[in-house]
Amino acid sequence: MSWTIEDSIWIQIRLQCKIKLGYCSIGLRSTMTNCDMFAAITDGNSVTLTDYWARSHDTPKSDKNEGGTNDIFYDYGGVDLSGYIDVTFRRKLSTGDNFDQIINPDAKGNICWGYRDNRGGWTEHSDYGSAGFVWASSSATVFFKSSNGSKEDHGIAMSVAWGALAVIGIFVCRYFKYTAWWFYIHMIFLLAASLITIISSSEIYKDDGYNTKDITKDTNVHSRLGMVMSSLVIGECVFGFLTSYFKIFTKNVHAMTLITRAHKIVGYTLLICGLINCWKGWVLYGGRTSKALMILGFALAGVIFFVFECYQIFVRNGRRNPLVSKISCTKNEIPDKYKKMSHMKVMSMVREGKKLMFYDDLVLDVGHFCLSHPGGSFMISDCYGEDVGKYMVGCSSYGGNLLPYTHSLKAFSYLSNLAIGKIKYPRKYMLPIKEKPQHLMKFMLLFQKALNDHTFLSYFKSNNFKMSNSCSNLLWIGKHFMVCYKTKFKNVIRRYYSSIFVDINKWAYELGIANHLENIEDGLIKLIFKVYPGGLMTNYLNNLSTGDKIIFKGPLGPGLLLKSFEGNYLAFAGGTGLVPFLDLVYIAWKNLPEKSDFFLTMFVSFKTRKDGFALDILEKMQEVGEKWLKVYIITDESKDKEFLSDIIVETMKKEVTGAWICGPSGYNRHYADFLVKNGLDKNKIIVM
Ligand SMILES: Cc1cc2nc3c(=O)[nH]c(=O)nc-3n(C[C@H](O)[C@H](O)[C@H](O)COP(=O)(O)OP(=O)(O)OC[C@H]3O[C@@H](n4cnc5c(N)ncnc54)[C@H](O)[C@@H]3O)c2cc1C
Numbered sequence: 001m002s003w004t005i006e007d008s009i010w011i012q013i014r015l016q017c018k019i020k021l022g023y024c025s026i027g028l029r030s031t032m033t034n035c036d037m038f039a040a041i042t043d044g045n046s047v048t049l050t051d052y053w054a055r056s057h058d059t060p061k062s063d064k065n066e067g068g069t070n071d072i073f074y075d076y077g078g079v080d081l082s083g084y085i086d087v088t089f090r091r092k093l094s095t096g097d098n099f100d101q102i103i104n105p106d107a108k109g110n111i112c113w114g115y116r117d118n119r120g121g122w123t124e125h126s127d128y129g130s131a132g133f134v135w136a137s138s139s140a141t142v143f144f145k146s147s148n149g150s151k152e153d154h155g156i157a158m159s160v161a162w163g164a165l166a167v168i169g170i171f172v173c174r175y176f177k178y179t180a181w182w183f184y185i186h187m188i189f190l191l192a193a194s195l196i197t198i199i200s201s202s203e204i205y206k207d208d209g210y211n212t213k214d215i216t217k218d219t220n221v222h223s224r225l226g227m228v229m230s231s232l233v234i235g236e237c238v239f240g241f242l243t244s245y246f247k248i249f250t251k252n253v254h255a256m257t258l259i260t261r262a263h264k265i266v267g268y269t270l271l272i273c274g275l276i277n278c279w280k281g282w283v284l285y286g287g288r289t290s291k292a293l294m295i296l297g298f299a300l301a302g303v304i305f306f307v308f309e310c311y312q313i314f315v316r317n318g319r320r321n322p323l324v325s326k327i328s329c330t331k332n333e334i335p336d337k338y339k340k341m342s343h344m345k346v347m348s349m350v351r352e353g354k355k356l357m358f359y360d361d362l363v364l365d366v367g368h369f370c371l372s373h374p375g376g377s378f379m380i381s382d383c384y385g386e387d388v389g390k391y392m393v394g395c396s397s398y399g400g401n402l403l404p405y406t407h408s409l410k411a412f413s414y415l416s417n418l419a420i421g422k423i424k425y426p427r428k429y430m431l432p433i434k435e436k437p438q439h440l441m442k443f444m445l446l447f448q449k450a451l452n453d454h455t456f457l458s459y460f461k462s463n464n465f466k467m468s469n470s471c472s473n474l475l476w477i478g479k480h481f482m483v484c485y486k487t488k489f490k491n492v493i494r495r496y497y498s499s500i501f502v503d504i505n506k507w508a509y510e511l512g513i514a515n516h517l518e519n520i521e522d523g524l525i526k527l528i529f530k531v532y533p534g535g536l537m538t539n540y541l542n543n544l545s546t547g548d549k550i551i552f553k554g555p556l557g558p559g560l561l562l563k564s565f566e567g568n569y570l571a572f573a574g575g576t577g578l579v580p581f582l583d584l585v586y587i588a589w590k591n592l593p594e595k596s597d598f599f600l601t602m603f604v605s606f607k608t609r610k611d612g613f614a615l616d617i618l619e620k621m622q623e624v625g626e627k628w629l630k631v632y633i634i635t636d637e638s639k640d641k642e643f644l645s646d647i648i649v650e651t652m653k654k655e656v657t658g659a660w661i662c663g664p665s666g667y668n669r670h671y672a673d674f675l676v677k678n679g680l681d682k683n684k685i686i687v688m
Helices: 150-175 182-207 217-249 253-285 288-319 343-351 389-393 409-418 504-510 536-542 575-591 615-624 639-651 667-677
Strands: 002-005 010-017 022-027 035-042 047-054 073-079 085-092 108-116 127-134 144-146 339-341 356-359 362-365 419-423 430-432 441-450 455-461 465-467 480-486 492-498 525-530 549-556 568-574 599-605 629-634 658-662 685-687
Touching (some): 035 085, 047 073, 047 085, 150 253, 150 288, 217 253, 288 409, 343 356, 343 419, 356 389, 356 419, 389 409, 389 492, 455 536, 480 536, 492 525, 492 575, 504 575, 504 615, 525 536, 575 599, 575 615, 599 615, 615 629, 639 667, 667 685
Parallel strands (some): 339 419, 568 658, 599 629
Antiparallel strands (some): 002 010, 010 085, 035 047, 073 085, 127 144, 362 419, 430 465, 441 549, 455 525, 480 492
16 A cells, blocks of 8 residues: 555555455554445456445445445556556545544554455455554655554453453452462462563553544543553552461451452452453454354353352352251251361370361361461461361450451351361260250250359250260360350351359359259259340340250360369469369369379459359368369459469469460450460460
């Protein structure tokens, strides 16, 4: 093609094409979308010139058929001596027709072309191309840079980045968080998608530095969206690395939550923008096949996400989700694939460095889960060997938060993937009257006694189970039950309550503190609970009437893990956290041999003495068992409170065999950290 800018109004163009049967056409954009075209069509004898307007990658209609005018005017030429097209025509630089683009001499723009040499008429081209181009008025401004398929390469690169890599990266993060590999796939795939975006977009911008008035609205939107994405991916990579940094190296939960949310929001925004822009790109520059492939890709990704979401909601969430069960609120069947293990065995593995936890009757291997835990890896690594049911159901928190976080059903669904072993219920702890599952024991309230203004002792009876009357195995001390009920709105409230063998009324009578002994029937479960304003479970328990039923599961948890009465132990009890230690003191009192090296120092904390219970029993026990027991009762009124830290440190001067901590959120972590800071081996501490 050659041309002459004749004056400020006219341009003369000569088209020479080695075409004997077919056409050659020139478009005034880089793509056929909304593109002004002119074509020279030959039937072998003569050449027809037509002014076209292409709306998309489809057969363009002539301007006349679109409702405009034919604005190219034949000057001379037609078919040359060899039978090829050689035709010269003219048009106005600005025709005034809506279906013609303005030719701006010496301004950078694009052209595209297409041709066919084997069939008469205006049918699909056999080849095509595009280039950066200037309608130069002198040799000084000549510019031609073939795209060489760079737009198509960009399209393929971006489709791979956003249609495949990003989709897979986000997919594994959404559905495979419990695996050890999701993190690496997520990071590598999304980093690759980001780099591809930055490199490929930069290349395209380099090629396409044109005046926005010369490009179509669609191209403009596509290009601007691409620019936004190029900026966002950089931010997203930074958020990604910061998220990992905060999760792995800090305990800053607030910053972690903020950055994780930003990472998630920007990530999904990028995915959506990426998919939209891929679609826009293929509509602008691609043919029918690429559009069809794009639709297929979108549909496939949509279907895969939909299927996995349904699988997650209806199958996986249900595995350990009590909500799906019509009759039970503890449905919790555990496939037999898990190895049978004991708390003792697991704890010895933890001491050897294995990263294990308990969740009710499951043993979880959480080694690789540190990277996945949204609250930070420290929440996992600080809790090896703990029963994490309390954190999962939302009745305790890692720190001092009294409104703890109830984990989502999805989080619960990970448990069966992390599980490597199963702990059997201790034999003969619960004695079945009828063969019924121990994860679904229905008990009814028999009666309730107030221990102070807000703390109650309730007795529950079942027709199917009896609880052993006495603690015939030291390893039973300190275990707990999961208690649950379904609310009107089908939410399941689950909380844990320490089980207790000793009847404190009988104990007080035995010590001579109480002068009346009530006869209480065998096999009852006793719970001591404090009612909190707004407390979902404690108010429910407190409002039960005699005969009302409630579900128990258990006994669960490692408990005190005491094998024999030997060694020097510390016990920290906060509020109702005293319950498991009552059994310990009672059983020690009843069973300790005359000469024993067992010693227990108890730190029992209540806000005020009025808030406490069984304190007179403990004080009496202190007198009776002074050789093996020292009890500090710490309240706001007590003198010991001020010197508590010194007293604990003093007590630790004698080698400590083990320490138990049982109390509310915050209390447990405070004392665990305090003991470690003062030199006690972390493996000797049991947080209940
Ligand atoms: C292993 C284990 C054993 C347990 N044993 C017992 C037990 O024997 N007796 C017993 O009473 N509890 C025990 N708990 C605590 C119990 O599981 C519940 O967390 C507690 O009863 C509150 O439940 P709720 O549903 O009434 O309150 P929620 O609905 O969970 O909380 C409502 C509000 O009550 C307040 N609240 C809750 N807990 C406390 C607290 N500890 N201190 C101050 N305010 C609080 C908070 O303001 C909270 O916002 C045990 C917990 C664990 C993990």
